[in-house]
Amino acid sequence: MNPRLTKIIATLGPASGNKNQIRGLARAGVNVFRLNLSHGDHSVVRRWIKFIREVEAETGIFLGILLDLQGPKIRVGKFEGGSILLHKGQKVVLSTDRGMGRDGWIPVQYAHFPKEVKPGDPVFLDDGKLCVRANRVIANRVEAQVEVGGRLSNFKGLNLPDALIQTSPLTRKDRADLKFGLHEGVDFVALSFVGMARDVLQLRRLIRSQGGDAEVVAKIERKQAVQNLDEIVEASDAVMVARGDLGIEMPLSDVPVVQLKILQACAKHAKPVIVATQMLETMIENSRPTRAEISDISNSVSDCADAIMLSGETAVGKHPRAAVSVMVETALKTEEFQRENQRILPWSWFFKDQPPVHLGITYSANRLVELLGAKAIMLFTLTGGTARMVSSPHPMVPLLAFTSCRKRARKLTLVRGAVPFMVEESKNFLENLGELFRLLKKNRLVKKGDRVVITTGLPMGIPQWTNVIRVERVP
Structure with a gap:
């Protein structure tokens, strides 16, 4: 499978x-x-x-x-009785003044709120369930009218989709x-x-x-x-x-x-x-x-x-x-x-001009998978960059990613298709292919006779130095 x-x-x-x-x-x-x-x-x-x-x-x-x-989630403050009921068409004031909220008065826990709201801006409350629209801004208060009413409780969220939040x-x-x-x-x-x-x-x-x-x-x-x-x-x-x-x-x-x-x-x-x-x-x-x-x-x-x-x-x-x-x-x-x-994303998606060698190699690895019916891409990654670049055209095979760093292996858990393996650091990743193939066969990721595309950088240990690509059959 x-x-x-x-x-x-x-x-x-x-x-x-x-x-x-x-x-x-x-x-x-x-x-x-x-x-x-x-x-x-x-x-x-x-x-x-x-x-x-x-x-x-x-x-x-x-x-x-x-x-x-x-x-910095923006929230309303506390209300007398724990909540208020807003009615469509009702005039309300949203204020950064300290104090309890009450009918028609909504405290806002964000000091810059009056500076960032303009007349005509919508203000959404309680994850968008309620909406008021600003009419006028006076000092630290915003006068508004309720467009979508309902019950507003203590500390519910407030969203300003049309405001440029500076905090x-x-x-x-x-x-x-x-x-x-x-x-x-x-x-x-x-x-x-x-x-x-x-x-x-x-x-x-x-x-x-x-x-x-x-x-x-x-x-x-x-x-x-x-x-x-x-x-x-x-x-x-x-x-x-x-x-x-x-x-x-x-x-x-x-x-x-x-x-x-x-x-x-x-x-x-x-x-x-x-x-x-x-x-x-x-x-x-x-x-x-x-x-x-x-x-x-x-x-x-x-x-x-x-x-x-x-x-x-x-x-x-x-x-x-x-x-x-x-x-x-x-x-x-x-x-x-x-x-x-599905096929990988086209070359033109990524490059308008001639790409650097490492990007050309990683994209070409994807093309070889499609042309030759390879079952996987093998790579050694020092920083995780090679794995991300090989993954970006969306190959439909696993990326068998070898690294000598446990922290890097964990970071590959977020990269589509990457299957991380820990190996000892080597001067030449390609010298240990026999041992790596045995490991992959043991984990049932490849089998004898499968084609795999291999990409790495020589000499090893240099970031963004992917300059080798080859095709092997699993022995």
């Missing part, structure tokens, strides 16, 4: 946080565990990280850890959470509410200043981020399509098109991309998904997302392992169809 190419991310929580549950999820097919710092204190998260590393050692399955920072995406809490996560050795850090490339670069500098090497995942969840998509993708190590807030920031009918644009941008820049939010939402309660959810997973796999993510389904759901199994089965069946019907 062909190995699954699409990676699966599962969010840990009360429903999945003990060691046996983590082991079960890993065996069911999870590649990366997400730790959501919007919930859970450091002592709980530290225990989860310990369990993940122990399960990795016991099972031999490389497991990535993604630390998801909360970011840093890194809060004081995020900085403390980042320091904790880097100390615990997480592999990826997800940055919430990214607006532009400089937000990503700020986080990267902070990681490096603390001696960390975690990769930065930019979450695209604001209209501003979509407008600055190319620069954000280029600055990031990976990208997440965070469809929850995207669906508030823009019409829901725009989200599938934006998702496709993000996937295409990531392919061009050879950056892994994660599709997230409500993939199997009904399985939080139900043991079976809807047909639409299965189609959503299949479409994301067909569009060659590197990874698909479960949130509440595994964090608080009643059927976490079943949700992973549904995702695995759907991905495998979709990929089986793709192998017969």
Whole structure:
């Protein structure tokens, strides 16, 4: 059976946080565990990280850890009685003044709110369930009229899709959470509410200043981020399509098109991309998904997302392992169809002019797979860059990625098709082919007589030095 190419991310929580549950999820097919710092204190998260590393050692399955920072979520304040009822057409005031909210008066916990809202701007409340439209801005107050009413409770979220948010995406809490996560050795850090490339670069500098090497995942969840998509993708190590807030920031009918644009941008820049939010939402309660959810997973796999993510389904759901199994089965069946019907992205997709040698080699490896019917691509990667570049044209075979660094092997858990292996560092990757073929046959990834395409760089140890390509038959 062909190995699954699409990676699966599962969010840990009360429903999945003990060691046996983590082991079960890993065996069911999870590649990366997400730790959501919007919930859970450091002592709980530290225990989860310990369990993940122990399960990795016991099972031999490389497991990535993604630390998801909360970011500057804008919220309303507290209300007398815990909530107020908004009626369509009602005049209300949104204010940054301290104090309790009441009928017609909504406290906002964001000091710059009046400066960033203009008359005519929509203001969405409670994840888009309610909407008011700004009429007038006076000092630290915004007068508005209710367009979509309902009950508004304490500390519900507030979204400003038409405003240019100037606040840093890194809060004081995020900085403390980042320091904790880097100390615990997480592999990826997800940055919430990214607006532009400089937000990503700020986080990267902070990681490096603390001696960390975690990769930065930019979450695209604001209209501003979509407008600055190319620069954000280029600055990031990976990208997440965070469809929850995207669906508030823009019409829901725009989200599938934006998702496709993000996937295409990531392919061009050879950056892994994660599709997230409500993939199997009904399985939080139900043991079976809807047909639409299965189609959503299949479409994301067909569009060659590197990874698909479960949130509440595994964090608080009643059927976490079943949700992973549904995702695995759907991905495998979709990929089986793709192998017969899909071709790699064309040369012109990536290059307008003559490319550097290492990019030409990695693309040519994909073309040889199609021309010769090869069953896999073998490569040695020092930084992970070769694996990402080979993966970007979307080959339908596994990338058997050998590395001498355990941290690098874990970072390959986010790259579509990559199957990481630890090997001793060698001056010439090609001298050890016999031993590597025996390892691959033992793991049933290749068999005698299979053609494989091999790519590496000689001399070894130089980043972006992929300059060798050859074809071998498995002895």
